[in-house]
Amino acid sequence: MTDRNAEITLAQSAVPDSISRYATAMILGSHGYEAAVNGSNGFVCVVERGWMSPFDSPEFWNPKMRGPICFNPQAARSILPITMERTKLVLAGRTKDQIMADIKRDLDSKKLPALEPGAMSYMLSAKSKLGDPVGIPI
DSSP: OOOHHHHHHHHHTTSOHHHHTTSEEEEEETTEEEEEEOOSSSOEEEEEOGGGSOTTOTTTTOTTOBEEEEEOHHHHHHTHHHHHHHHHHHHTTOOHHHHHHHHHHHHHTTSSOOOOTTOOEEOOOTTOBOBTTBSOOO
8 A cells, every 4th residue: 555544544443433543554665564553552553464374275476456454462472473474474475385484484483472362453444455256345
């Protein structure tokens, strides 16, 4: 997305305002996700792209996919780092097979954190574009 404010608004649309107004919002930059709004409640909202789909999904490389998602504090500490690393690998030009191998290696070596109990995310936005057959066209 080229409009920084539009991406922040879309990310925040994943949860009710009572959560998003105190959540950190991150936007996708040329090297990965970067904080755009600093929050205080431990929640982190981002707009995921197609490469966060399952590896066998036909939407994996869909450039139109936009999935607003907000991670609770446990997920922000344990799932978001995987999202951020996977994004960096995609932006570095890695293939799906290389990304899978790199993420597996980083999880096995504990470079990436283990999933925390209670980790969950919200995807309540009516503005999602989760693939060509799903969602509102952008």
